[in-house]
Amino acid sequence: MDVSFASAVVILLLVMDPIGNIPLFVALLKPVEPGRRAAVIVRECAIAFGVLLAFVFFGNSILGLLGLSGTSLNIAGGVILFLIALRMIFRQPQGVFGDTLTGEPFIVPLAIPAIAGPTAIATVMLMVSRAPERMAEWTIALSIAMLVTLVLLIFAERISKLTGERGLLAFERLMGLILTAIAVEMLLRGIETFVRQLQAAG
16 A cells, blocks of 8 residues: 555544544533543543554564564455445444443543544554655654544534534545545455465465
8 A cells, every 4th residue: 555645644534534433522522521521532532642653663563473464464454444434334323333331431432443443553554564664754644644633523512513413424424435445445455465476476
């Protein structure tokens, strides 16, 4: 998955899905005092950023430790991305990530898996494994995507009131369609690389 810097930012925004997460954040933060909600959002975004940043710097080491190749990660990332995209398009009442917990959220489910989910982790690991010399670019791209996510989620309640549930749903389905195309591209790239490796081995 050879991507430009701008494409990396867009892809990371799509997999972190701040627009799609707005209803989830609004619902889970209702029991929290209004004055504290922004602090909770900042905390959860900081935790998610830390998790993703860890995979940016140590993703290759983790792949090596588990004996995984970039090709397998490409295919696995494409499959996960495709499943998430389908759930974005065909939204379920319990949301993309299933049942949620009550009380003030801490790490689960807002930081993980809503923001730093399997797809986002696989995406950053894939970017680094395909172009480790661009580590600085991936770090900056992740920082920008997380900053945009933070801003959108800080204004989640206002955005939700402004667009309404139907508007958010329509926008998330559009993002799901884009994500589907990215997932198929990842799968095709992975399969193509795998076939070439088989041909070279034969």
